[in-house]
Amino acid sequence: MSGAEIDRLHAAARKELAEFWQMCIEDGTDEVQNLENFARVFEALADAARWLKDLPDTLPPDTADQATLLSAVERAVLRFNTVNEACGYPIETNEREIIAGFLCEAAAARGLDLDRVEHRDPTLAYREW
DSSP, rough: HHHHHHHHHHHHHHHOOOHHHHHHHHTTTOTOHHHHHHHHHHHHHHHHHHHHHTTOOOOOOHHHHHHHHHHHHHHHHHHHHHHHHHHHHHOOHHHHHHHHHHHHHHHHHHTGGGSSSGGGGGGTTTOOO
16 A cells, blocks of 8 residues: 555545635634634644555554554554643544545555454544544
8 A cells, every 4th residue: 555545535634624624714603713723733644644645555454553553543542532632622523524524544555354343443542523
């Protein structure tokens, strides 16, 4: 699996977040939705994409390598937890679905067997958003 798929998933998640946040700004419905917070969430998203892309390309689907992939997801989720708390909790339901969806799809693209993960969502064990 090349980094191209991770890049595609990352770009799609960024676009979906940007469109949702634009709607929030236009509606004036949420005071924690601001450009500074958006930038920090985008940075965390880029970090997550990079961490998953930086894993070795030859991860066979054995237990040890599944642990490596889960560790990368955990690192990304903990980063989002930190950003979310520091920014006044801008990651709400819609953002959560986009970010968690990206992390699940990207990890699966790298070889994570989601059928071996509770609820097929490796973010659940770590996320506070």
